[in-house]
Amino acid sequence: MDRRTLLTSIAGAATASACTRRDDADAGDNHAGRPTLAIDSEAPGRWRIRSWQWRANAWRPQIARARLTNGKIQISGAIDAADRAAVIARLRA
Structure with missing residues (x-):
């Protein structure tokens, strides 16, 4: 393997594995570490719901x-x- 081939393969591997920034509008709900939905009973027929939304990173x-x-x-x-x-x-369940 000559030097040019080696450098080309290193550059190709670095480009393929580089991290890219995802725009918030394109990311949707697929952010890593999304907290779980919580539904807690407060009394018979009454619940407290904690949902999560991705805003401001x-x-x-x-x-x-x-x-x-x-x-x-x-x-x-x-x-x-x-x-x-x-x-x-x-x-409903």
Whole structure:
């Protein structure tokens, strides 16, 4: 292997393994270390929901409350859109 081939292969390997910055708009909910959704019972028919949203390069909690009224689940407060279906499914179970 000559010097030119060696340097070309090193440069190619470095380029292929280089880290690239992901834009927040393209990243979605695939950030490493996403905290888990938490649903805690406060009383019969009442729950506290802690969802997480990626903002300003950090996971930020979103706290909401849910209650069962006339057989329907009413949620007050913000829940991340990615967690909304999971919250409703878990509360109906």
